[in-house]
Amino acid sequence: MKYTIKDFQKDFKTDEKCLNFIFNQRYPDGGTCACGKTNCFYPVTGRRTYACSHCGKQISPTEGTIFHKSPTSLRSWFFAMFLMSASKNGVSAKELERQIGVTYKCAWRMAHQIRKLMADKGDMLSGVVEADETYIGPKHPGHRGTYGKAPIVGVLQRGGNVQAVVSDTVSGKALLANIQAKVSEASIICTDEFPGYKGVRHAGYIHETVNHKQGEYVRGIAHTNSLDGFWSQLKRSINGTFHQVSRKHLQNYVNEF
Secondary structure, rough: OOOOOOHHHHHOOOHHHHHHHHHHHHOOOOOOOOOOOOOOOOOOOOOOEEEEOOOOOOOOOOOOOOOOOOOOOOHHHHHHHHHHHHHHOOOHHHHHHHHHOOHHHHHHHHHHHHHHHHHOOOOEEEEEEEEEEEOOOOOOOOOOOOOOOOOEEEEEEOOEEEEEEOOOOOOHHHHHHHHHHOOOOOEEEEEOOOOOHHHOOOOOOEEEEEEHHHOOOOOOOOHHHHHHHHHHHHHHHHHHHHHOOOOHHHHHHHHHH
């Protein structure tokens, strides 16, 4: 679905429209008041609440959300979410600061709150699924390869979603546990020749591999090119937009992409 800035400006001209959108999302049937009346709420002027037309009790549609008690306007929150979801390469806190007109501290907090909403829902993948691992982090002087970098393990369903998590290790046990937690049994798992995936077949999956060391990248349905493309986009975006991400917050950025 293509959603442009023109669509955003049309749908969310005011804070009231944003609040009404949240209300309709949380109470699609109009809501039920504690007094027992249904579909009885109307917006309270000047507040982020709705009141019952019978007993006057108020409810806040933003309660339990990232917007609750935030002094930042709802329209600014919505615009930040639009920018972050529409940008292929990510949006830095400095860019939000410039676009929205808030302080850097506010923009940084908003960005991280929005990334929390992007956490994976954990839906199981199936069919043909690619599994691979990569590393994120700066090079350490005097060391080569992946030393000091954070490993990320991922699975991608062909024609579907990708799920990736920051891991403490890329051991066979950790890789298999990640696959079993995210991929339905009897699926086809495509990997490279990394020894950590040796236990995949014994766990009840069909296992297809390609040997990158011998220059083999595609053999029939066996390849990890789609997941490799995701890793490339993730790394380009982190290096180009954010420059460097701490391990503490890395999972939030992975969720975003």
